[in-house]
Amino acid sequence: xxxxxxxxxxxxxxxxxxxxxxxxxxxxxxxxxxxxxxxxxxxxxxxxxxxxxxxxxxxxxxxxxxxxxxxxxxxxxxxxxxxxxxxxxxxxxxxxxxxxxxxxxxxxxxxxxxxxxxxxxxxxxxxxxxxxxxxxxxxxxxxxxxxxxxxxxxxxxxxxxxxxxxxxxxxxxxxxxxxxxxxxxxxxxxxxxxxxxxxxxxxxxxxxxxxxxxxxxxxxxxxxxxxxxxxxxxxxxxxxxxxxxxxxxxxxxxxxxxxxxxxxxxxxxxxxxxxxx
Numbered sequence: 001x002x003x004x005x006x007x008x009x010x011x012x013x014x015x016x017x018x019x020x021x022x023x024x025x026x027x028x029x030x031x032x033x034x035x036x037x038x039x040x041x042x043x044x045x046x047x048x049x050x051x052x053x054x055x056x057x058x059x060x061x062x063x064x065x066x067x068x069x070x071x072x073x074x075x076x077x078x079x080x081x082x083x084x085x086x087x088x089x090x091x092x093x094x095x096x097x098x099x100x101x102x103x104x105x106x107x108x109x110x111x112x113x114x115x116x117x118x119x120x121x122x123x124x125x126x127x128x129x130x131x132x133x134x135x136x137x138x139x140x141x142x143x144x145x146x147x148x149x150x151x152x153x154x155x156x157x158x159x160x161x162x163x164x165x166x167x168x169x170x171x172x173x174x175x176x177x178x179x180x181x182x183x184x185x186x187x188x189x190x191x192x193x194x195x196x197x198x199x200x201x202x203x204x205x206x207x208x209x210x211x212x213x214x215x216x217x218x219x220x221x222x223x224x225x226x227x228x229x230x231x232x233x234x235x236x237x238x239x240x241x242x243x244x245x246x247x248x249x250x251x252x253x254x255x256x257x258x259x260x261x262x263x264x265x266x267x268x269x270x271x272x273x274x275x276x277x
Contacts (some may be wrong), residue, residue: 054215067251088171092125106132161197201271241274248272
């Protein structure tokens with residue numbers, strides 16, 4: 001699921017497992033901007049400040065979520081994927097990834113991972129599986145790949161000898177260390193079987209004078225680390241994998257459901273999907 005331009009994903013020790021309502025959190029900023037109710041005064045104040053610099057952010061957040069939904073449908077229908085590991089899940093917003101996947105293939109299994117206590121409190125909404133499928137929720141930080149991969153919930157839900165789709169939607173921008181981000185992705189992909197998939201979206205680089213650059217700086221001023229990535233940096237995540245056409249593009253341009261205005265500056269996210277050989 002999406003972490004937004006922010007999602008409820010792991011953002012490090014500053015936003016660990018303890019609920020701090022006095023500090024803005026990426027997941028709750030996302031929730032507020034999309035009209036949700038799971039947010040606090042600090043989140044609303046931060047969101048309003050960020051929106052001054054990036055007023056199109058809510059539209060971009062919806063575009064990123066639509067990318068996640070289209071990607072899920074594509075993987076289930078076109079590649080026959082029946083297992084998903086979704087990290088940086090964020091607050092449940094219907095339709096969730098498992099609802100889309102199991103609506104097509106009821107036997108699909110999904111493991112959600114997040115370390116936000118607000119997400120944990122709503123985890124029941126992520127566990128409403130179809131009778132033939134299964135869902136599980138792991139309370140873990142994305143940086144702790146060993147805890148995720150060795151979790152009993154993951155091992156009981158997913159068969160790693162068969163293809164798994166690893167989805168990291170709008171979460172990697174919170175990793176400012178490039179080597180760490182690459183190591184995390186590669187560590188998670190390593191035990192997955194051939195035919196597995198990596199799907200991700202990130203914040204692209206922008207001119208220093210652009211609204212996107214200003215918006216990223218606004219996030220940072222709220223204590224939320226964020227990194228923009230060049231096309232080359234983004235493509236490095238897919239090294240050794242086979243990128244599905246059209247490659248790494250604006251999320252609105254990845255297998256769109258209709259015509260796309262290529263001149264549209266929104267969204268502020270790019271994404272790609274690739275298959276492990």
